[in-house]
Amino acid sequence: MKKNYLLLFILLSGIAFAQKESVTTTIDRKIDDAFNFINTGNPNKAIPILQKINADSKSINYKLGILKAGYALNLIYYNKADYNKVITLSDEAIKAGKEIKSYVYLSHIHRNKGNAYGELGFIDNSGKEYFQALEYAKKLKDKNEKYYAVALLYDNLGGYYEKIKAPQDSVFAYMAKALKEVEKISDNEANKSMVAAKYSLIAFEYMCFGVEYSKLGKPEIAEDYFKKSLEICESKKFMSLIDEIILLSEMGRFYYSQKRYVEAIKYAERGLLTEKNSGSAKIRRDLFETLSKSYLEINKTKDSKKYLNLFTILNDSISKVEKETVNISSNDIATKQDENHLANIKKISVIYILAAGILVLLVAKYWKKRNIKLKKKYEELIANLELKAKENTEKPVAFKENAKQKSLTIMDETVNVLLEKLSKFEKSHKYTKQDMSLPSLAGQLNTNTKYLSEIIKQHKGKKFSDYINGLRIDYITEQLYINPTYREYKTSYLAECSGFSSREVFTVVFKKETGVSPSYFIENLKSR
Template sequence: MKKIYLFFVFCLFFSTVSAETISCPGNKQIDQLIDKGTALNNEGGNKEALKLFQKANDLAKAIGCEKGELNATRSIMMFYFNTYDYKKALEISNRARELAMSQKDYETLSSLCSRRGASYDELGLYDESLKEHEAAAEYMKLIAEPDKRHYQASLVYYNMTPYYQDRSNEKVLYYLKKSREEVLKINNNSKDIPLEKKIDMLVSINMNLGIHYRDRNNKGRNVKLSEFHFMEALKQFDLVKGDVLPNTKIDLYQALQEFYQMKKDYKKAIEYGENMLILEKSNSMPYNRRVGYMVLAKSYLGIGDHATSQKYLDLFSKLNDSINSAEKDAVEAPVKKIISETKSNGEKKIKGIAVISFVIIALIISGMLIYRRRNHKIIHKKYEELIAKIQHENENSKVKPEAEKNNESNGVKSSITITDETLKMLLFKLEKFEASKKYLRQDLSLTWMANSLSTNTKYLSEVIKNNKNHNFTSYINELRINYIIRMLYENPVYREYKIASLAEECGYATPRVFVNAFKQQTGVTPSYFVEQLKVAVNV
């Protein structure tokens, strides 16, 4: 999902596919095919699952069983949704909606509209997305059984939160709370909604409330409330004799792992990360495993265990390469199929187009290569200057004569408005500030810093301008970028971090601001700097 932070929206839609009663009396095969297909799909057997859903659909049509056809059709729709073919999912959902309307199955209609809303959102059709979510809420109100209605209402509100993500933090919070209110209305002894299903929903809602309050980009960020909701999610596990969905527990452990790593409580981060990996072994969730490896690498580094940190970093790199390769194959497979089919229909035409395209592309590429070579020389020169500067600073920092230190103190620029004594005291405090690395705080501001140094913003700005040759923003940027450059140069682990993680590490709220500040100060992008460091190590 293209979101600021990850919502663990689980697909309960699939859990309702198998009818509680036989879809088609006299023919259990349809339900058996759907159940088997659902199980295969959960295990990653996508192609086999789709064949079984289609077989069930054909069989239901042949015997004129609309309920069986509806169950099979929405299973096919969910298959395409989960494989990111949102246009196909919407196309299939039209037939499912017709069947649900004819049967007055408002629960299914509500779920279908929620999923259609999510599909439109992924396609960037936001007006259509909102209409579908609103329709889901209207159909939900028509469900006769109270517990089913409350559960569906909770699910509808829950699925509306990703729509408002990046648009309104207030509405995200509003709908998560509404979702929680509805699920709490369900009777624990309900004959319609098993307790495990209710608890699973509660765990997911509390988990996402924890993520919401943890988010650095949320103006209402509250770490204490974040931890409270994470603990509430953990408590829910004790309320059921059976178990909630393994995926939900894995997601929660990963959220807790990231939360405690953010708090620098590395021991707890390691505990939840290791527990998550144990559960993941029997459930195969490679994306969770990938995040788990990276957070564990950071956490072990945080407690000074460099060997274990490197072990998890190596595991992360291997898995990341494997996932990227699999995703590439998944994208290339349909493309190759299209090319193959097109060749059989008109190979000569394709060759002619290919030749023309090749000539045009070759001309474009040759022009780009000339430009890139020139540009690369300029950028690489800046990189070399940056490395030389770091090495020079390292040499000077080993032995710094007392005379030089005295010269530095004597180089203080006097001020008309600030007394010499106050000026020297402020410069001393600035040195302490730089040594403490408080410039890495994301909430750092001129006012906060002035209060921290027991002065006012006017004096602080003047001292920074006259003695650091910067305004406040460029001064902080220089400190932050110099810090992350040194960490990248000295610690290979940092070279494996994503740009977003590097930005967070040195105090930037967004990767974009970090990249701009890095390039403005160094003349190169952080990605280029990291690539060149890796090349230098391998040479």
């Protein structure tokens, strides 16, 4: 996951460098002043100071000043969710770090750059940055710095493997490796900030285990890990404000999922009170959501509406910023690739002319085939919708018996009962709720998750997530077909009303299920 300002404190207070001249001493003093603002919860005041330090360091070619200021800004902008600036500043700081071989900074900058890529959805780029950071971390000579840096990378790699849908064992393995590595740091370490960082990361890993076990439907184990994390958080050994807020937010979310609404409110309110000093907009948004939903469940509608309004305003603001950031970052990445491509073109101009001609022909051929394929997919989709409209029946989700050997034996009577309940579920449109999960559906159908998962796999031919997503896409394509009003809605609204958490996920699943993009489908419907 993501560690923040505490790491900056370790780097700035625990690593000594020789000073070149008096002006560099002044720069380092100003960096300390900027850090004081960061450490006291005023990062915005530190930004202009660090920008001036960066400019002054460049003017005298002071690499360490560029590196320190760049990294500090890197962390500030990460916590402000300005991931494009994180990536841009990282490149400049990495260049300076390589010249002076500062492996500790290089490791943490690459790691934070990987976090930024991950937030923007560039998972491959994120993984590359993490593995590069791990190489630098393993080169550190100071054992405790090495233990800590490597532990952070193992933690991030656990999150990376979860995003690429690796087996759950891989995710838990990296989380366990992170704990094992950080526990090697001695409690007798003279640098107190390093000891604090040790327990901060241990608490953070406990929280991550709580989150993962909650996802697996093991609330008792999850709660135990959350409480162990909170115990460290409430001790004097824990210093990271951001991580404390994340923990309180996750606990609020966990207790809400367990229908323990009073406890959910308790931790979310506490998190909101603590968050006032951090400026973490995304966490504040999550806290607003938990409070709105929890107050609604205990019939305090006035409080629920208050937090729902705050959530909506903040969520719209964050979504706008993230959309702009993703577009800018995508363009920046494409621009860098184009620059490298053009440099190669200049060296082999004759070959390029020939290759360009061939490329044009291939692209033309590709687009022709692609358009034919898209048109065919669209026509098949329309034919199915027309047939469904004539029959005036729900279009069944394609299913088939699993050809593989059944991994779980279930009585035929039980299978028939559950299939009948699933049929009613499909007609109820409850799958459009964003919080629909395997445990929640199993609860609604009065069965267990193993039986439900196995029956869906055997009789629907899909895993649970694909089954739910298929129902959602069937629902929204039908609405678009029969109701022209839906064709005027934004993609983000279509995603929300069909149960998807984001426009991006909706677009990917829509194309996977139908073979065409939502925009292509809507444009062709409008031209009918």
